[in-house]
Amino acid sequence: xxxxxxxxxxxxxxxxxxxxxxxxxxxxxxxxxxxxxxxxxxxxxxxxxxxxxxxxxxxxxxxxxxxxxxxxxxxxxxxxxxxxxxxxxxxxxxxxxxxxxxxxxxxxxxxxxxxxxxxxxxxxxxxxxxxxxxxxxxxxxxxxxxxxxxxxxxxxxxxxxxxxxxxxxxxxxxxxxxxxxxxxxxxxxxxxxxxxxxxxxxxxxxxxxxxxxxxxxxxxxxxxxxxxxxxxxxxxxxxxxxxxxxxxxxxxxxxxxxxxxxxxxxxxxxxxxxxxxxxxxxxxxxxxxxxxxxxx
Amino acid sequence: xxxxxxxxxxxxxxxxxxxxxxxxxxxxxxxxxxxxxxxxxxxxxxxxxxxxxxxxxxxxxxxxxxxxxxxxxxxxxxxxxxxxxxxxxxxxxxxxxxxxxxxxxxxxxxxxxxxxxxxxxxxxxxxxxxxxxxxxxxxxxxxxxxxxxxxxxxxxxxxxxxxxxxxxxxxxxxxxxxxxxxxxxxxxxxxxxxxxxxxxxxxxxxxxxxxxxxxxxxxxxxxxxxxxxxxxxxxxxxxxxxxxxxxxxxxxxxxxxxxxxxxxxxxxxxxxxxxxxxxxxxxxxxxxxxxxxxxxxxxxxxxxxxxxxxxxxxxxxxxxxxxxxxxxxxxxxxxxxxxxxxxxxxxxxxxxxxxxxxxxxxxxxxxxxxxxxxxxxxxxxxxxxxxxxxxxxxxxxxxxxxxxxxxxxxxxxxxxxxxxxxxxxxxx
Numbered sequence: 001x002x003x004x005x006x007x008x009x010x011x012x013x014x015x016x017x018x019x020x021x022x023x024x025x026x027x028x029x030x031x032x033x034x035x036x037x038x039x040x041x042x043x044x045x046x047x048x049x050x051x052x053x054x055x056x057x058x059x060x061x062x063x064x065x066x067x068x069x070x071x072x073x074x075x076x077x078x079x080x081x082x083x084x085x086x087x088x089x090x091x092x093x094x095x096x097x098x099x100x101x102x103x104x105x106x107x108x109x110x111x112x113x114x115x116x117x118x119x120x121x122x123x124x125x126x127x128x129x130x131x132x133x134x135x136x137x138x139x140x141x142x143x144x145x146x147x148x149x150x151x152x153x154x155x156x157x158x159x160x161x162x163x164x165x166x167x168x169x170x171x172x173x174x175x176x177x178x179x180x181x182x183x184x185x186x187x188x189x190x191x192x193x194x195x196x197x198x199x200x201x202x203x204x205x206x207x208x209x210x211x212x213x214x215x216x217x218x219x220x221x222x223x224x225x226x227x228x229x230x231x232x233x234x235x236x237x238x239x240x241x242x243x244x245x246x247x248x249x250x251x252x253x254x255x256x257x258x259x260x261x262x263x264x265x266x267x268x269x270x271x272x273x274x275x276x277x278x279x280x281x282x283x284x285x286x287x288x289x290x291x292x293x294x295x296x
Numbered sequence: 297x298x299x300x301x302x303x304x305x306x307x308x309x310x311x312x313x314x315x316x317x318x319x320x321x322x323x324x325x326x327x328x329x330x331x332x333x334x335x336x337x338x339x340x341x342x343x344x345x346x347x348x349x350x351x352x353x354x355x356x357x358x359x360x361x362x363x364x365x366x367x368x369x370x371x372x373x374x375x376x377x378x379x380x381x382x383x384x385x386x387x388x389x390x391x392x393x394x395x396x397x398x399x400x401x402x403x404x405x406x407x408x409x410x411x412x413x414x415x416x417x418x419x420x421x422x423x424x425x426x427x428x429x430x431x432x433x434x435x436x437x438x439x440x441x442x443x444x445x446x447x448x449x450x451x452x453x454x455x456x457x458x459x460x461x462x463x464x465x466x467x468x469x470x471x472x473x474x475x476x477x478x479x480x481x482x483x484x485x486x487x488x489x490x491x492x493x494x495x496x497x498x499x500x501x502x503x504x505x506x507x508x509x510x511x512x513x514x515x516x517x518x519x520x521x522x523x524x525x526x527x528x529x530x531x532x533x534x535x536x537x538x539x540x541x542x543x544x545x546x547x548x549x550x551x552x553x554x555x556x557x558x559x560x561x562x563x564x565x566x567x568x569x570x571x572x573x574x575x576x577x578x579x580x581x582x583x584x585x586x587x588x589x590x591x592x593x594x595x596x597x598x599x600x601x602x603x604x605x606x607x608x609x610x611x612x613x614x615x616x617x618x619x620x621x622x623x624x625x626x627x628x629x630x631x632x633x634x635x636x637x638x639x640x641x642x643x644x645x646x647x648x649x650x651x652x653x654x655x656x657x658x659x660x661x662x663x664x665x666x667x668x669x670x671x672x673x674x675x676x677x678x679x680x681x682x683x684x685x686x687x688x689x690x691x692x693x694x695x696x697x698x699x700x701x702x703x704x705x706x707x708x709x710x711x712x713x714x715x716x717x718x719x720x721x722x723x724x
């Protein structure tokens with residue numbers, strides 16, 4: 001993908017051309033924000049990842065517009081917004097998962113530890129080992145529980161012996177608080193677990209390669225409230241070691257697990273701030289409308 | 297308002313009857329269609345099986361053979377070479393004359409000799425080669441019956457047919473009756489049908505050569521078509537960019553699948569035999585031609601199977617940092633394998649049943665020897681069926697149906713294997 005190529009199309013034109021895919025009420029009434037500026041504080045001092053003027057295109061369609069956002073070290077940042085607002089697209093561009101989508105083009109700078117991840121010499125495989133991902137629907141490999149967790153370390157050559165690999169698997173499953181439930185059935189297929197267990201298995205798989213950042217794309221949307229609560233507890237524990245960016249549809253979840261919250265609307269980053277502030281005193285009208293349930 | 301609703305209910309109720317009747321009619325048509333299919337299938341199978349089963353038995357006649365040294369022109373001191381060159385048909389004739397002393401005229405004698413297959417002399421030769429002490433002795437030996445005599449013994453030809461319309465004459469029937477009375481005839485399972493090659497004599501013709509030819513041809517086809525087809529499918533589906541060129545390739549692959557198979561035979565003749573001068577009638581060329589024919593099938597089914605792998609698995613693998621190649625070979629291809637194997641086996645089954653392109657490259661030649669390798673001249677099962685179907689003798693009619701039964705047996709086994717593999721590797 002063209003990495004640092006700067007966006008040079010006039011913004012007003014692009015804004016007018018955006019197809020309305022958002023659901024809900026009359027959004028256009030609120031979206032007259034050409035030449036918009038993100039409200040709040042998108043930048044932090046200890047940024048682990050930083051995005052500057054990021055635009056993502058699906059062919060002609062501009063899905064993300066001029067988003068600039070920092071993700072601080074060891075914080076949990078939640079991204080919320082109505083469907084089709086681009087939050088998942090933005091998340092997926094943080095570990096170049098969009099590379100596999102034909103016609104998808106990312107412009108702007110996204111840095112991990114100050115290094116541009118879209119630079120020519122950057123390797124997407126290495127990047128994805130450092131920035132892991134958990135997906136919306138639990139997607140364990142159709143292999144044993146052990147193999148699911150061991151796969152990442154094995155392909156990256158992280159373990160030099162069977163014993164070392166066993167240790168990594170156990171540690172990862174423990175961190176994903178799944179060990180006690182599966183320690184006796186490690187050779188059973190991962191697809192045989194319950195939905196919540198599968199998602200924790202996917203988290204274990206992601207943390208087995210010791211990433212620095214974990215991206216979670218609506219990790220609880222396919223789970224029941226009890227399984228959701230367990231994942232949320234887990235996220236709380238994981239933030240000690242990892243930086244986490246989570247996309248969620250549930251505002252309660254964002255409020256429970258995150259320190260900062262970013263509100264996306266029609267491809268724009270409308271407001272970023274401390275979670276508490278966003279949910280109690282939103283500064284932008286669109287944010288307020290969304291969190292008070294007027295649309296979305 | 298309530299009145300309107302009541303009226304609607306009435307209207308719906310009235311239309312229901314018609315709707316259900318329509319559904320019942322449709323189901324009936326469906327059942328009739330399935331039934332018609334079954335009837336045709338049953339008629340076809342019944343015809344083939346009833347015609348083919350007699351070919352699986354063979355008839356032997358017990359003759360007291362006089363291993364007469366003078367007629368053979370050899371003696372107990374003769375070398376193996378001399379023995380194998382001796383005329384063993386002479387002692388069969390001698391022995392038959394001894395058993396039926398009342399046969400005098402030349403014509404009658406010729407009919408008498410026709411009771412025994414001409415292959416019988418080679419059996420006698422082998423007996424003597426194994427045990428030279430037989431020379432000069434008399435011994436009861438079971439000799440293979442001539443196909444015409446066999447057709448009477450099997451009851452396919454009876455006296456009800458006017459004599460001029462049948463090959464087995466009344467006289468021969470009497471002799472056979474006499475042999476039967478003396479318990480000198482027997483019927484047994486026809487093992488030589490599976491061990492002999494083709495022959496001009498129906499009782500000596502077997503499908504071994506065709507089976508082996510089919511086997512070698514399919515091996516060549518599989519070795520070429522499976523890897524090339526699967527890798528082409530993987531590349532096109534997972535790695536190739538989507539552009540005009542790949543679109544063109546896709547259209548052409550789909551077109552190739554619809555090209556009449558004889559065209560591939562002409563191609564094989566022009567390119568592999570005339571230009572590259574590969575041997576004619578050989579399973580090597582047959583296999584190459586059939587692999588060209590099977591490739592589109594394998595590519596298309598493999599691509600469909602790869603496409604059916606959920607994208608979430610690719611994302612999962614890429615998400616933990618697997619490279620594209622690792623993603624494809626560790627996860628996508630294994631998950632697509634049941635579909636790939638099913639498609640390949642169905643493609644191979646198609647190749648097994650194919651005859652037209654092989655006619656073009658000379659696999660239709662009359663070949664008696666069982667091929668020992670991919671460059672030996674040989675024929676294949678469907679072509680053997682075609683050759684036998686062309687022969688007018690009654691003996692070959694049953695061989696034709698028997699060969700069809702064997703071919704269908706293999707096809708059923710292959711398709712069952714495809715189903716088994718799909719179930720076995722299917723991931724829940």
